[in-house]
Amino acid sequence: MxxxxxxxxxxxxxxxxxxxxxxxxxxxxxDWIHLDVMDGHFVPNxxxxxxxxxxxxxxxxxxxxxxLMVENPERFVEPFADAGATALGVHVETCPHLHRxxxxxxxxxxxxxxxxxxATPASAVEPVLPLVDQxxxxxxxxxxxxxxxxxxxxxxxxxxxADLDAAGRPDADLVVDGGIGPAxxxxxxxxxxxxxxxxxxxxxxxxxxxxxxxxxxxxxxxPEAAPGHES
Ligand code: DX5
Ligand code: ZN
Numbered sequence: 706m707x708x709x710x711x712x713x714x715x716x717x718x719x720x721x722x723x724x725x726x727x728x729x730x731x732x733x734x735x736d737w738i739h740l741d742v743m744d745g746h747f748v749p750n751x752x753x754x755x756x757x758x759x760x761x762x763x764x765x766x767x768x769x770x771x772x773l774m775v776e777n778p779e780r781f782v783e784p785f786a787d788a789g790a791t792a793l794g795v796h797v798e799t800c801p802h803l804h805r806x807x808x809x810x811x812x813x814x815x816x817x818x819x820x821x822x823x824a825t826p827a828s829a830v831e832p833v834l835p836l837v838d839q840x841x842x843x844x845x846x847x848x849x850x851x852x853x854x855x856x857x858x859x860x861x862x863x864x865x866x867a868d869l870d871a872a873g874r875p876d877a878d879l880v881v882d883g884g885i886g887p888a889x890x891x892x893x894x895x896x897x898x899x900x901x902x903x904x905x906x907x908x909x910x911x912x913x914x915x916x917x918x919x920x921x922x923x924x925x926x927x928p929e930a931a932p933g934h935e936s
Pocket of ligand 2: 714739740741772882902
C-alpha cells in the first residue's frame, strides 16, 4: 500500500455543514482529517478549539491531525488529547523546550509532530528528529487557507527527508501544508513529502472523489515521486 496520504484541511470546509463535509471527505477516500487551531497571537486568525475536534471525532473514523498554531501549545495537549486527536503538531517557533513538549504529546499516547514556518531552517528541528512521528513543513506562512505555495521551501523538504533517514527515522511522515493541490503535489513528493494537507484544493473542488483520484494518479504516474517511499 502506498504511504502517500491525503489530508483535507477543514479550514476550507463549509463550517455550517461540517459533519457532512467531513463524512464526504472520508467517502471520497481521504486518509486523514487536518484541523487547524489558531489563537490570534502566533498567527493573525482565530479558528477552532477542542470542542470542534471532539465533534469531528464523532462523525469520522479517520485519524485527526491537529495543527496547533498557538503560543504556549503545551497548555493544550491535554484538552486536544481528550477531544480525540490522533496527532498533535506544535510549531518549533513556539516551543522553547521542544523535547519536553513533544514528549508530553507522546506520553499522552498521541503521534507527535513538529512544525516549521517557511523561514525556519531545517536545522531547527534536527535535534528532535529521533523523537517525532511527523515533521510538517509549512509551504505558506500559516494563518489562512488559499495562499500560494512558496517554492523556496522545496530544498528544505529534501534536507529534512535526508535528515530523517540519517536519524534512523525513514518511517516518519513528512507533511506539507499550504498551497498544495494538483499543480504542486508532484514537486513536493519529488522532494520527499508523503502527506499532503489540502484546504482550498480539496474543499473547493467540484467533486472530492475526482480530486482524490486525480492526486493519487499524479503521484503514481510521477516516476520520480518520493523514490523509495512507497511500500
Ligand atoms: C494554514 C493552515 C493550512 C490551510 C491550508 O495556516 O495550516 O492547513 O488550511 O490551506 P490551503 O491548502 O488552502 O493552502
Ligand atoms: Zn495546517
